[in-house]
Amino acid sequence: MPTALIAIDQGTTSTRAIAYDAALQPLATAQQELPQIYPASGQVEHDPEDIWRATVQCVRDVMAKASLAANEVAGIGITNQRETTVIWDRASGQPVHNAIVWQDRRTAAYCDTLRAGGHEPEITAKTGLLIDPYFSASKIAWLLEHVPGARARAEAGQLAFGTIDSFLLWRLTGGKVHATDATNAARTGLFDIGAGAWDADLCRLYDVPAVLLPEVRDCAGKFGVTDLFGGAIPILGIAGDQQAATIGQGCFTPGMMKSTYGTGCFALLNTGTQCVASRSRMLTTIAYQLDGRRTYALEGAIFVAGAAVQWLRDGLKIITRASDCDALAVKADPAERIYLVPAFVGLGAPHWDAQARGALYGLTRKTGAAELARAALEAVGYQTRDLLDAMKADWPAAQDAATVLRVDGGMTASDVAMQFLADILASPVDRPVLMETTALGAAYLAGRAAGLCPDLDGFAAQWRRERRFMPAMAEDLRARQYAGWQDAVRRTLSVP
Numbered sequence: 002m003p004t005a006l007i008a009i010d011q012g013t014t015s016t017r018a019i020a021y022d023a024a025l026q027p028l029a030t031a032q033q034e035l036p037q038i039y040p041a042s043g044q045v046e047h048d049p050e051d052i053w054r055a056t057v058q059c060v061r062d063v064m065a066k067a068s069l070a071a072n073e074v075a076g077i078g079i080t081n082q083r084e085t086t087v088i089w090d091r092a093s094g095q096p097v098h099n100a101i102v103w104q105d106r107r108t109a110a111y112c113d114t115l116r117a118g119g120h121e122p123e124i125t126a127k128t129g130l131l132i133d134p135y136f137s138a139s140k141i142a143w144l145l146e147h148v149p150g151a152r153a154r155a156e157a158g159q160l161a162f163g164t165i166d167s168f169l170l171w172r173l174t175g176g177k178v179h180a181t182d183a184t185n186a187a188r189t190g191l192f193d194i195g196a197g198a199w200d201a202d203l204c205r206l207y208d209v210p211a212v213l214l215p216e217v218r219d220c221a222g223k224f225g226v227t228d229l230f231g232g233a234i235p236i237l238g239i240a241g242d243q244q245a246a247t248i249g250q251g252c253f254t255p256g257m258m259k260s261t262y263g264t265g266c267f268a269l270l271n272t273g274t275q276c277v278a279s280r281s282r283m284l285t286t287i288a289y290q291l292d293g294r295r296t297y298a299l300e301g302a303i304f305v306a307g308a309a310v311q312w313l314r315d316g317l318k319i320i321t322r323a324s325d326c327d328a329l330a331v332k333a334d335p336a337e338r339i340y341l342v343p344a345f346v347g348l349g350a351p352h353w354d355a356q357a358r359g360a361l362y363g364l365t366r367k368t369g370a371a372e373l374a375r376a377a378l379e380a381v382g383y384q385t386r387d388l389l390d391a392m393k394a395d396w397p398a399a400q401d402a403a404t405v406l407r408v409d410g411g412m413t414a415s416d417v418a419m420q421f422l423a424d425i426l427a428s429p430v431d432r433p434v435l436m437e438t439t440a441l442g443a444a445y446l447a448g449r450a451a452g453l454c455p456d457l458d459g460f461a462a463q464w465r466r467e468r469r470f471m472p473a474m475a476e477d478l479r480a481r482q483y484a485g486w487q488d489a490v491r492r493t494l495s496v497p
């Protein structure tokens with residue numbers, strides 16, 4: 002009986018495959034960088050063929066490294082950058098255009114028009130999202146409008162839309178399966194997350210023919226079979242990357258929360274079977290759908306987390322490696338109170354201010370590189386506090402829940418950032434042993450469908466902490482520092 006599992010993690014900047022044994026211990030990893038295409042200011046594309054080639058290569062590499070034959074692999078789980086939009090020809094499998102990446106802002110004016118038309122309340126009520134270029138719907142509308150002949154071909158049923166999971170599934174199954182999972186569907190802006198179905202009114206609003214859309218399934222189950230790796234391997238799991246990380250972190254109980262600190266930061270709070278509507282401009286989303294039952298989450302997205310450290314390294318050149326940031330930050334003068342509001346590409350939740358730009362406050366003649374480094378690390382703590390406060394306002398149950406925050410992502414290597422996070426949240430912060438939580442979540446979904454892995458409780462019990470950061474800041478200092486941050490953000494907003 003096959004016992005290995007393979008997770009494909011197709012992210013914004015790289016594609017990874019990780020092989021696991023049946024106990025979900027990693028066996029081998031393969032990774033390829035993904036070229037970024039910037040056709041114009043505010044536009045970000047990926048070549049779907051780059052994504053496809055890297056995916057196939059990573060799976061081949063990881064099988065070779067772990068000495069796995071196809072008949073030893075019980076299943077593949079796919080997890081992916083969300084919202085990124087591909088449209089392809091059903092007959093040839095060829096994309097009609099590059100993928101439009103989640104960060105792409107080309108549909109901002111179109112979104113403004115929709116908002117001015119008063120459509121946001123209906124969209125939010127059904128999808129849990131806002132009107133923003135971030136989500137797939139306006140990107141699909143743009144492709145149908147701008148690719149010659151695309152609308153007619155779409156209406157004739159010749160084209161297929163998918164987020165990256167769906168495109169990979171189509172290719173892996175040789176064009177046999179056009180499907181996605183509920184977590185990815187929930188990020189398109191066309192999916193009614195309460196009803197668990199594509200919404201005909203929203204499709205009309207964005208002028209998207211229903212025939213373009215994939216079938217939506219549970220996150221774990223038989224999606225299809227690929228025979229590209231030396232034998233038949235079933236594809237048994239799919240989830241968007243932030244939802245897969247929520248699963249990988251074992252956040253299955255309402256009130257549990259994870260936050261991933263990579264380039265940006267995405268925090269998801271499990272709200273159980275309650276689809277909590279946000280009054281503070283957080284997103285409501287599907288955390289996972291298993292056995293036909295949906296579990297919901299509140300989500301906060303911050304666009305710049307580790308990217309602020311990259312700016313210190315590549316822009317200001319005050320550090321040579323991201324890992325130098327801590328050593329510099331601890332030299333900062335505690336009396337110097339510097340705030341960096343890293344609105345380099347606007348501000349995400351809960352402000353959603355696309356026009357805001359970054360700012361530094363509190364500079365004196367004594368401000369130096371160390372204070373800047375500390376401010377960059379502290380900025381993620383302050384922004385996470387903004388998200389948590391908004392979520393608590395949206396869902397009072399969050400206040401009573403065990404408010405330990407589980408963290409992952411490259412930036413959690415910074416002990417200084419994690420300690421400050423615990424201090425400013427006044428909550429413990431837990432860093433797990435297995436940091437590749439996104440891939441782990443996808444592998445678990447596949448392993449669950451294969452009958453190899455335990456149920457959610459059993460899997461959650463396997464989660465292991467590497468380190469807990471306990472809050473150690475005096476309450477009055479915390480209050481003063483956070484008030485200073487809120488003041489800095491107020492001054493940074495494009496419309497204060």
Ligand SMILES: Nc1ncnc2c1ncn2[C@@H]1O[C@H](COP(=O)(O)OP(=O)(O)O)[C@@H](O)[C@H]1O
Binds near residue numbers: 323
């Ligand atoms: N020791 C560190 N201290 C602070 N930031 C770090 C450290 N190591 C990595 N980072 C930051 O983490 C980010 C990379 O994390 P990763 O999870 O790989 O991101 P992504 O998946 O978005 O590419 C980078 O922005 C980098 O600046």
Ligand SMILES: O=P(O)(O)OC[C@H](O)CO
Binds near residue numbers: 013014243263264
């Ligand atoms: O690929 P990542 O890790 O940058 O995640 C991207 C998110 O899914 C976008 O919503």
